Amino acid sequence: MPSSTAQRSAHPQISRPDSHAVYMSYWFVDGAEQGRAVLDEIMAVWESAPRPEGILTFSCYLSTGNDVVLTYAQCTDDAVYRPFTRGLSLPAGPASTDPIEYRLHRDVLVDPTGQAPGAMVAASFDVDGSQRQRNIVDAIVRNVQSAPADEQAGLIAAHFHLSVDGSRVINFAEWTDDEAHIEFLGGDLSRRSLEIANEMPGVRPLGFKRYHLYRSLAA
Secondary structure (H helix, E strand, O other), rough: OOOOOHHHOOOOOOOOOOOOOEEEEEEOOOOOOHHHHHHHHHHHHHHOOOOOOEEEEEEEEOOOOOEEEEEEEEEOOOOHHHHHOOOOOOOOOEEOOOOOEEEEEEEEEOOEEEOOEEOOOOOOOEOHHHHHHHHHHHHHHHHHHHHOOHHHHEEEEEEEEEOOOOOEEEEEEEEEEHHHHHHHOOOOHHHHHHHHHHHHHOEEEEEEEEEEEEEEEOO
């Protein structure tokens, strides 16, 4: 289950129309204790610095395996995030990645009730260029939209992000809870989606991580 801190935080609206640039970063941690410490340090740094208006939301997640911290920032454009973060003293101990810039390309809303997700799953693909990015998204979206309702059980929405360098696709999927996603993994919709990715030229599935929201900030 998500931590009490996560339950008090507002989940970002992934499909908000004023979010035109998204940045994701990763820290690789050794267990839940270090993960929470890194998350607290990141959030303390962000809360102590005056943020420019162009940064809409900043959200932190801890993987259910307690080995990865993910940050997700939504911005009005691509001119504000990197200049702002260059001045921050973010955690230097755990191994981390440079922020990767994405554009939200397409959304699939499965559950229109507006309930808050209990789990977020980031499924990643390595791809050869912008056309392949769109090809794999279109194919998976068709697969999801044509699936019977029982195969979609627990899936709230899928949000497909394309890296601006043409090398990555991330499906940022919102689920009701961990158990729904675990059950999905053993079903036909998951199997067909993986087959589509494995068989498509220029696309290589990299797997997924399941996360819980830890904390978030909004403008």
